[in-house]
Amino acid sequence: MAAVKNWGDAGGGDTQISRQVGNQFTNSMLVNGSAVNLSTIDGTLNYNAMNGANQNGACSGVFVFGAIIDNDPAFTFDSCSAAGCGPPFNIVMDTSANGNLGSNPNNQWGISLQPTPQTRPGLYVTRVVISLPLMHNGDVPVFDFGSDTPDVSSFVADNISQNKVGCSAGNIDCDPVTTGTQGGGSSQGDVYGVDPNQITFSLLTPGAQYGDDGMGGRLECVAVGVPAGNLSGKILAIDFCNPDVMVGCDPFEAGDHIRFGATVTNAGVGNFDGDDIGDMNAEVTICYSDGSFQQGTFTDTTDNPNGGALNCSNVTFASWGECFPGGLNGSTGRHGMSVAGLAPDQPVPPGSAANNNGQSLVSFNSAAGSTGIGFAVRAQATYVVPSICRNIFGIPIGPFNVTAKADAIYDCTTRRPRLYHLDNNEFNCSAPCP
Numbered sequence: 001m002a003a004v005k006n007w008g009d010a011g012g013g014d015t016q017i018s019r020q021v022g023n024q025f026t027n028s029m030l031v032n033g034s035a036v037n038l039s040t041i042d043g044t045l046n047y048n049a050m051n052g053a054n055q056n057g058a059c060s061g062v063f064v065f066g067a068i069i070d071n072d073p074a075f076t077f078d079s080c081s082a083a084g085c086g087p088p089f090n091i092v093m094d095t096s097a098n099g100n101l102g103s104n105p106n107n108q109w110g111i112s113l114q115p116t117p118q119t120r121p122g123l124y125v126t127r128v129v130i131s132l133p134l135m136h137n138g139d140v141p142v143f144d145f146g147s148d149t150p151d152v153s154s155f156v157a158d159n160i161s162q163n164k165v166g167c168s169a170g171n172i173d174c175d176p177v178t179t180g181t182q183g184g185g186s187s188q189g190d191v192y193g194v195d196p197n198q199i200t201f202s203l204l205t206p207g208a209q210y211g212d213d214g215m216g217g218r219l220e221c222v223a224v225g226v227p228a229g230n231l232s233g234k235i236l237a238i239d240f241c242n243p244d245v246m247v248g249c250d251p252f253e254a255g256d257h258i259r260f261g262a263t264v265t266n267a268g269v270g271n272f273d274g275d276d277i278g279d280m281n282a283e284v285t286i287c288y289s290d291g292s293f294q295q296g297t298f299t300d301t302t303d304n305p306n307g308g309a310l311n312c313s314n315v316t317f318a319s320w321g322e323c324f325p326g327g328l329n330g331s332t333g334r335h336g337m338s339v340a341g342l343a344p345d346q347p348v349p350p351g352s353a354a355n356n357n358g359q360s361l362v363s364f365n366s367a368a369g370s371t372g373i374g375f376a377v378r379a380q381a382t383y384v385v386p387s388i389c390r391n392i393f394g395i396p397i398g399p400f401n402v403t404a405k406a407d408a409i410y411d412c413t414t415r416r417p418r419l420y421h422l423d424n425n426e427f428n429c430s431a432p433c434p
Contacts, residue, residue: 002024003377006018007083008375008415019047022377022379023038023045041381041383042062052432053082054067056429059430064378065375065376065377066080067084068083069120077378084116084374089116089286090116091296092111092112092257094274094360095278100148101264102148103261106151107162107163108260109259109260110164110258111258119254124243127221127287128287129237129284130235130262131236131285142266144232145228145232145262148261149229150260152258153258157189164190190259191258191259193252193257195250198241199241199258201227203236205223210235218293221287223237238260240252242289264276283296295364296363298361299360299361374410375409375410381405384399385400
């Protein structure tokens, strides 16, 4: 437990010191008066700096570091996957428009999923939920689809001037050499990696279909809504297909992004714009296929210490990315956010007054729920220990070979380690890692 505690507190990374901390702990324990020093079995404590993310020398070593996946109720250990307490995806979510958020071409809202070291293969987003507050400055904000029904942007091809996500030469290339899969000129498509025809919109009921379900999950992730067409409501659910039940499903997974339109009015009168969504702190829930979820809140990007439009120094919504200055698509003084090494997924809103750039972004919390990837360590050894009685009637007794193993994980919420039961068939180990 000492090894995984030290590793988790450090946020992962190199495992050598954590192995030494684990051995110091075992060395402080006595078995029949004898200290347990695992370095007498393996001086490296099974450390190999060149072997994968967790640096295990062998699967049979005294310490085996890895990632744990909670599949509820069973656990799976993976010695080659990177462990961590970070979210399963880096998510850029924005609303960017100075007027109607749902008018043609329906690209005023955006969601982009970027992989992290903790992204588990096969994980995808099943639903995204946006909840508006009951009141905002005396107004009653609602998703209003009486005239403009919610829809995904039709601009799915690259290099279209109407695409919301644009680039400019000299700042960032829409078709970077590192990926070669997105873009092809001055812009990339508003939709990438998913089929717009497999995305549906519905409205949920506040209270009964939104909030904590009392079992560690969220009501809005499983509630059955009503089709959003020609209706109005406080809570919008955007559903993506499930490959387990739909043939030909293209799930919403790492590397994908969409843009869509969804009008917000004051109980049917007037339109709220991108800044307004952040000013009212609209809430967002991301629902994952493994049962976990992630929540965040829209924040107006003009609300920064220096005032005025979005500045690179004020961006804290996506610290994992790169903020680059300069004008995009001919705008002046605008700034954009990109994921390092990939094409940008946050558009730059059109030029406007310094106190109204028409854009809000979501700041997400860590993922929560029943599943995820975390730090795990197995300690195992066969150790020679002396007998309590050295002899009986002159007959020597011992020493004995004692074989033992223990598995511990790190709780990212409490920052405490705990022992857990791992079935042998769930111990997935490779050394060296592929």
